[in-house]
Amino acid sequence: MLDIKPIVEAPGAEDYLCLFVGSEVVVSLRRSPEDIWMRHEAESIFGTQAVGEPMGYWCGRPCYALEVDQQQINAMEHTKGHLLTLFGRVSAAAFATYGRALQMLSWRRDHQFCGRCGSATEAADAGKALACGACGLTAYPRLHPCVIVAVGRGDELLLAEAAGGRTGFHSTLAGFIEPGETAEEAVIREVREEVGLTVSNVRYFQSQPWPFPSQLMLGFFADYVAGEITVEPSEIARAGWYRKGHEPRVPPPASIAGQLINHFYASH
DSSP states (O other): OOBOSOOOSOOOTTOEEEEEETTEEEEETTSOTTSOEEHHHHHHHHOSOOOOEEEEEETTEEEEEEEOOGGGOOTTTEEEEOGGGGTTTSOHHHHHHHHHHHHHHHHHHHTSBOTTTOOBEEEETTTTEEEETTTOOEEOOOOEEEEEEEEEETTEEEEEEEGGGSSSSEEOEEEEOOTTOOHHHHHHHHHHHHHOOEEEEEEEEEEEEETTTTEEEEEEEEEEEEOOOOOOTTTEEEEEEEOTTOOOSOOOTTSHHHHHHHHHHHTO
8 A cells, every 4th residue: 555654765767656647547558557657667658757746655665646748648558537447446555546646636736826825836845735935824735524324224225326327326325524513413414414314323434535536535324213215406316225135236345335335234
């Protein structure tokens, strides 16, 4: 897995590079996307590049996130696409590394200028921050904490399809934590807002980084208390209670939603 700590070595040929064109990841067609580019091979193909955004250490070597030019992509040798195209095709550790790379590049692109005074920013704190030399404001990459919850009613699990068919799955409910709110309070509020149900006994499961754009998913289980399903149409297309073996298409087990679903059915 990626060891997130400051890089102390000078950039070298054996550095690892996660390559992107804008928000699309670039991988070689000649090998598994699990094998992250090395600087010497990337530069032999794409030419001399900038150092990149420092991310930490992958397999004991410095690892950077870097954008390359769209015109340098050879469709016979490389492919680019949404990061989700790698989900389930690479290990969780590699996906998290690509996800961190995407977030670091997006953060740097979106914070070229100070949000307080508008002056240009520069890298600070070993690349972990962007600082404004004019007013002194320092900005670090920001995470957006979200809750995702599997609501159970006996041996039935609440599953819902997002409005607009954005994913093609029935999944567990999720939403952002509001300022001043605990994660457990967010679970209760999101379930009430999205499907009109009351829940209790909120208990933590595990977390997963989700780089779309920069979320930290906090997984929970909760128990149904009362209410009839009444979906919020701007959020949910349809929702229902499903027993094991009768569930619709659900997210893959590599996702925290898939893990919540599998864990619930395995225990009932």
